[in-house]
Amino acid sequence: MNLSKSKFLLMGIFLLVPFLTYSQSNSKFKVVLDAGHGGKDFGTSHNGNVEKRIVLSVVLKVGEILEKQPDIDVIYTRKTDVFVEVKERSVIANRENGNVFVSVHCNGVNSSEASGTETYVMGLSKNKSNLEVAKKENAAITLEDDYKNKYAGFDPNSPESLIGLTLMQEDYVGQSIDLASKVQDGFTYDLKRKNRGVKQGPFWVLHGAFMPSILIELGFVSHIDEGAYLNSERGQQELAESIAKGILNYKKDFYSAAKGGTAVAVKENKPVKANPVAEPEPKAPVAVAPSRVEPAKQESQVVTAKDVLFRVQISASSKVVDLSPSNFNGLAPVIMLKENNLYKYYYSESTDYKEAQKRLGDAKVKGYTSSFIVAFKKGKKVSVQEALK
Numbered sequence: 001m002n003l004s005k006s007k008f009l010l011m012g013i014f015l016l017v018p019f020l021t022y023s024q025s026n027s028k029f030k031v032v033l034d035a036g037h038g039g040k041d042f043g044t045s046h047n048g049n050v051e052k053r054i055v056l057s058v059v060l061k062v063g064e065i066l067e068k069q070p071d072i073d074v075i076y077t078r079k080t081d082v083f084v085e086v087k088e089r090s091v092i093a094n095r096e097n098g099n100v101f102v103s104v105h106c107n108g109v110n111s112s113e114a115s116g117t118e119t120y121v122m123g124l125s126k127n128k129s130n131l132e133v134a135k136k137e138n139a140a141i142t143l144e145d146d147y148k149n150k151y152a153g154f155d156p157n158s159p160e161s162l163i164g165l166t167l168m169q170e171d172y173v174g175q176s177i178d179l180a181s182k183v184q185d186g187f188t189y190d191l192k193r194k195n196r197g198v199k200q201g202p203f204w205v206l207h208g209a210f211m212p213s214i215l216i217e218l219g220f221v222s223h224i225d226e227g228a229y230l231n232s233e234r235g236q237q238e239l240a241e242s243i244a245k246g247i248l249n250y251k252k253d254f255y256s257a258a259k260g261g262t263a264v265a266v267k268e269n270k271p272v273k274a275n276p277v278a279e280p281e282p283k284a285p286v287a288v289a290p291s292r293v294e295p296a297k298q299e300s301q302v303v304t305a306k307d308v309l310f311r312v313q314i315s316a317s318s319k320v321v322d323l324s325p326s327n328f329n330g331l332a333p334v335i336m337l338k339e340n341n342l343y344k345y346y347y348s349e350s351t352d353y354k355e356a357q358k359r360l361g362d363a364k365v366k367g368y369t370s371s372f373i374v375a376f377k378k379g380k381k382v383s384v385q386e387a388l389k
Helices: 003-019 051-066 086-095 128-143 159-190 224-230 233-254 353-365
Strands: 029-035 072-076 100-107 117-122 195-201 213-220 255-257 263-265 308-317 334-339 342-350 372-377 380-382
Touching: 029 051, 029 086, 051 072, 051 100, 051 213, 051 233, 086 100, 100 159, 100 233, 117 159, 159 195, 159 213, 159 233, 213 224, 224 233, 233 255, 308 353, 342 353, 353 372
Parallel strands: 029 072, 029 100, 100 213, 117 195
Antiparallel strands: 117 213, 255 263, 308 342, 308 372, 334 342, 372 380
16 A cells, blocks of 8 residues: 555545534443454454454443443444444444444464453554554454455555554543553453553554544453453453443543433543553552652643643553652653542643653653653643644
């Protein structure tokens, strides 16, 4: 795929945007559950553990749990072993005005060593393993009839093709990360599964969904013990309960019930227009009392021409870390802000976006390659696009 085709693909995507409608103000909180693969697309398969069957079972169990909540509607992209085109999955999510989109998958490699859960949000990662996972999941489009025309020449193995996929999810990155973190924390702390982290990757199934969206990798079917767990009734039920709990915790933190039972997004948690994700963790963390790591400035005290402040988020963790530069590869000043159950660490602050871009470059040079700029307006997090208006 050459650059001209890439530009054509991007133009086509953006031309479609005005004709797509999406609302976060639904009569109920709508959860779109997507069981990956299906029908002729088996996904990954090892030792008799078949991805398409495992993820469908888990998704149906998640749905069963959520459907017991009177203020939640559950929409499925598939409820049986049928083939659903990759693009159609996000079309379903948008048509139903979903509040969140959750796509469930399993990993599988030609090795019995790899194990653990990981949860992805949309983003263009340079990490080789992240890209390999995305390539495998995106490869499902090749099973569709006339896929080259349907996907405007998209090649799952081409880096140029992957670039265009990251742009549509930017407005939902902040909330997607928080949803992914809640799900991943459940796997890690409740189920004691190996934690491979919250990551970013260029997944076609995520890019077209105009809502916070995540892709869950439940574990490796290629690992003897983990594969058996994934294929068991107990494992599938535990994973489903954990996913449902993460979604409910996200809803509790980000949505409130307005009059008439309408689900309304909590304004102070607007998403950040940026690339995720919370990597790497601060090195040599030293736990201290929260009083020692309060922000140097309270956001309400910051007064600017536009009441806008830009910070560079370098990490997010469930741990409280001392703000010494030695814990952040020499970066200073660093402040901490607590959001829900996460401690988020920000380097530098400026009223000038160009200055923030320079500081972002500094952070990446220091090893925080997934750092990104976050905008605050009158103390509330907003998208960078809104801050620059």
